[in-house]
Amino acid sequence: MDENVSTHYSGPVCPLPLTHTGQIVMGHGSGGKLSQDLIQRVFLPSFDNPALRAGDDAALVLPNQSTRLAISTDSHVVWPLFFPGGDIGSLAVCGTVNDVAMLGAEPLYLTAGFILEEGLQLEILERVVASMHLAASEAGVQIVAGDTKVVQKGKADLLYINTTGVGLIRPGVEIGGANAHPGDLVILSGPIGDHGISVLEARGELGFESHIQSDIAPLNHLVSAMLQVSDQVHVLRDPTRGGVATTLNEIAVQSQVSIILNEGSLPIRPAVAAACEMLGFDPLYLANEGKLIALVGRSDGERVLQTMRLTRYGEESQIIGEIKDTPQGRVLMKTILGSTRIVDVLAGEMLPRIC
Amino acid sequence: MKYLTEYRDAGLVHTLVDEIRRTVKRNWVVMEICGGQTHAIMRYGLDQLLPPEIELVHGPGCPVCVTSLELIDKALEIASQPGVIFTSYGDMLRVPGSGRDLFSVRASGGDVRVVYSPLDAIKIAQLNPDKQVVFFAIGFETTAPANAMSVIQAEALGLKNYSVLVSHVRVPPAMHAILGSPENRVQAFMAAGHVCAVMGYWEYPPIAHQYKVPIVVTGFEPVDILQGLLLSIRQLETGRFETENGYPRVVTFEGNRPAQDVLQRVFQECDRKWRGIGLIPASGWQLRSEYAHLDAETRFSVDQIQPEESPICISGQVLQGVKKPLQCPAFGGLCTPEHPLGATMVSSEGACAAYYHYGREAYG
Numbered sequence: 001m002d003e004n005v006s007t008h009y010s011g012p013v014c015p016l017p018l019t020h021t022g023q024i025v026m027g028h029g030s031g032g033k034l035s036q037d038l039i040q041r042v043f044l045p046s047f048d049n050p051a052l053r054a055g056d057d058a059a060l061v062l063p064n065q066s067t068r069l070a071i072s073t074d075s076h077v078v079w080p081l082f083f084p085g086g087d088i089g090s091l092a093v094c095g096t097v098n099d100v101a102m103l104g105a106e107p108l109y110l111t112a113g114f115i116l117e118e119g120l121q122l123e124i125l126e127r128v129v130a131s132m133h134l135a136a137s138e139a140g141v142q143i144v145a146g147d148t149k150v151v152q153k154g155k156a157d158l159l160y161i162n163t164t165g166v167g168l169i170r171p172g173v174e175i176g177g178a179n180a181h182p183g184d185l186v187i188l189s190g191p192i193g194d195h196g197i198s199v200l201e202a203r204g205e206l207g208f209e210s211h212i213q214s215d216i217a218p219l220n221h222l223v224s225a226m227l228q229v230s231d232q233v234h235v236l237r238d239p240t241r242g243g244v245a246t247t248l249n250e251i252a253v254q255s256q257v258s259i260i261l262n263e264g265s266l267p268i269r270p271a272v273a274a275a276c277e278m279l280g281f282d283p284l285y286l287a288n289e290g291k292l293i294a295l296v297g298r299s300d301g302e303r304v305l306q307t308m309r310l311t312r313y314g315e316e317s318q319i320i321g322e323i324k325d326t327p328q329g330r331v332l333m334k335t336i337l338g339s340t341r342i343v344d345v346l347a348g349e350m351l352p353r354i355c
Numbered sequence: 356m357k358y359l360t361e362y363r364d365a366g367l368v369h370t371l372v373d374e375i376r377r378t379v380k381r382n383w384v385v386m387e388i389c390g391g392q393t394h395a396i397m398r399y400g401l402d403q404l405l406p407p408e409i410e411l412v413h414g415p416g417c418p419v420c421v422t423s424l425e426l427i428d429k430a431l432e433i434a435s436q437p438g439v440i441f442t443s444y445g446d447m448l449r450v451p452g453s454g455r456d457l458f459s460v461r462a463s464g465g466d467v468r469v470v471y472s473p474l475d476a477i478k479i480a481q482l483n484p485d486k487q488v489v490f491f492a493i494g495f496e497t498t499a500p501a502n503a504m505s506v507i508q509a510e511a512l513g514l515k516n517y518s519v520l521v522s523h524v525r526v527p528p529a530m531h532a533i534l535g536s537p538e539n540r541v542q543a544f545m546a547a548g549h550v551c552a553v554m555g556y557w558e559y560p561p562i563a564h565q566y567k568v569p570i571v572v573t574g575f576e577p578v579d580i581l582q583g584l585l586l587s588i589r590q591l592e593t594g595r596f597e598t599e600n601g602y603p604r605v606v607t608f609e610g611n612r613p614a615q616d617v618l619q620r621v622f623q624e625c626d627r628k629w630r631g632i633g634l635i636p637a638s639g640w641q642l643r644s645e646y647a648h649l650d651a652e653t654r655f656s657v658d659q660i661q662p663e664e665s666p667i668c669i670s671g672q673v674l675q676g677v678k679k680p681l682q683c684p685a686f687g688g689l690c691t692p693e694h695p696l697g698a699t700m701v702s703s704e705g706a707c708a709a710y711y712h713y714g715r716e717a718y719g
């Protein structure tokens with residue numbers, strides 16, 4: 001605005017840009033754009049190799065000509081340790097099992113590294129380990145190596161767990177984030193946002209009771225069932241941090257396609273939708289720990305969907321959209337009103353709205 | 356969800372759009388005051404459904420966007436001090452001051468906590484008697500009553516370790532400022548329903564008459580917004596300039612009298628700087644002298660902080676409806692939600708953020 005417009009105005013004013021270059025902020029761990037920036041700026045330049053650069057949930061490695069392995073690692077720092085529907089132990093097992101399964105691999109072995117805070121009650125550790133045992137049994141994986149470190153009181157928050165998983169990819173299975181084709185259907189294995197809301201509730205941040213349980217679950221058996229009925233499963237991804245929106249954006253960029261969602265088809269539980277309305281969150285950005293997104297060739301879509309619905313963790317599966325050529329690298333949504341809007345990645349930390 | 360689903364009904368939306376199409380004859384510029392309305396418009400793509408004669412411009416009603424750089428810098432200074440627990444609504448953590456934000460303060464060791472209500476800040480103060488607890492009291496008439504209530508509660512509880520950094524702003528003076536500007540293009544207002552739920556709309560008829568603009572109290576769901584727009588267009592096409600209530604299920608003429616009483620008890624009018632706009636006389640609220648001892652600015656001696664703001668982005672024009680986010684050369688390039696140049700890109704209610712997230716370019 002010109003300075004002579006009005007004596008009331010001091011003209012356009014604006015602060016300097018913030019780049020957060022010097023310091024890690026919580027948003028770097030959100031799974032959104034800041035996390036991506038960190039990978040691009042800090043990790044990739046030093047560690048660069050094709051397996052890492054592929055940017056999938058797990059890395060595909062070829063120790064010899066006849067063997068393809070999927071490897072993934074994940075650290076778990078969730079607070080509180082126990083929340084409705086799960087705990088840090090089940091999360092540590094399922095999170096890594098699922099990442100390995102998202103390459104179509106059969107998860108076989110896990111390692112587990114524990115960082116324990118001095119003073120942690122042994123009973124808490126035993127409960128967490130029992131939960132890991134249960135989850136590993138259900139997934140059919142063995143925890144074959146481990147490590148324990150103890151840090152001084154105050155140097156950690158009770159207990160952190162890192163797990164690494166290895167799985168075998170069967171011949172003929174070709175799944176990866178870059179494999180989406182125009183025409184593919186987007187299938188989601190059930191309602192979104194349950195985990196995100198359950199953890200918020202356990203933290204006492206909701207201000208009301210939601211009775212929402214985390215959806216934590218090992219998805220490898222669901223994946224096996226899908227691969228048994230179709231060789232047209234092109235992409236698998238579990239929409240954890242950053243939610244469905246961020247995950248789909250990653251696929252759109254990796255495959256250079258456009259993803260068109262249908263707002264009316266998105267499965268969201270009423271309690272999750274209500275919590276999001278009150279807090280100003282969008283369920284598309286909430287974390288899930290027992291859901292997968294599958295991009296499947298159109299001819300096999302219905303068959304894969306029906307197969308998913310027969311499994312324990314896929315009963316509420318839905319086709320939520322489709323893949324198109326353009327605009328490349330973008331996720332769009334047809335709204336319930338018939339208009340179209342962009343669905344972007346999560347920027348930093350998800351913030352509750354003021355009013 | 357009851358009271359939500361029916362106001363997002365596609366059939367009703369299209370009926371209203373058809374009626375707007377039938378009603379509109381000439382070109383009109385209508386401003387929605389509130390950032391919540393802007394987001395609903397972008398999120399549901401309502402602008403795509405409207406006839407080309409209607410241009411919606413986005414108003415200054417985003418509390419995060421208009422909080423002055425000066426206040427943010429004061430907040431950053433207070434939050435950095437040892438022994439302070441700084442509490443704020445979540446949105447404010449990412450708003451840049453002169454070179455950093457509350458996230459950075461937290462990363463550097465400051466105790467910055469997100470609260471959902473100022474009464475949570477009161478609880479924190481009770482639980483931490485050895486710490487100074489400060490609440491960042493920002494916002495329009497909507498958030499002001501709860502913030503005022505926290506002041507009354509702190510007084511009643513005799514809390515010596517609670518104070519508020521007050522940055523309250525009021526809608527009617529901003530409407531005067533927009534309409535009084537020679538660059539003004541706004542021909543009708545959709546007034547902010549939540550503000551009116553507290554204040555009523557008795558302040559608006561004099562504005563409508565003085566500037567000859569229709570003012571329609573409007574809600575936040577697609578059906579509400581289109582209803583408000585239809586009433587505005589009907590007035591414009593028939594040459595009327597009245598104050599109408601398009602949100603009667605929530606808003607009454609008088610508003611919430613007990614809430615207004617609390618406001619009167621705790622706050623008094625003051626001049627206030629708006630980020631991107633500048634000083635608007637009598638556009639803010641500050642603590643009355645009886646509560647001055649709860650003013651964080653005095654308690655932490657930050658009243659001298661007066662930063663220079665650099666003219667990079669156009670958030671000022673965006674907030675006044677003179678320009679749209681896409682007309683900014685920095686939009687989407689230099690300025691994104693992760694690296695915002697202006698507050699309109701920061702808040703989930705900011706107009707630039709709404710454009711960025713939901714519709715930053717034309718698509719098929």
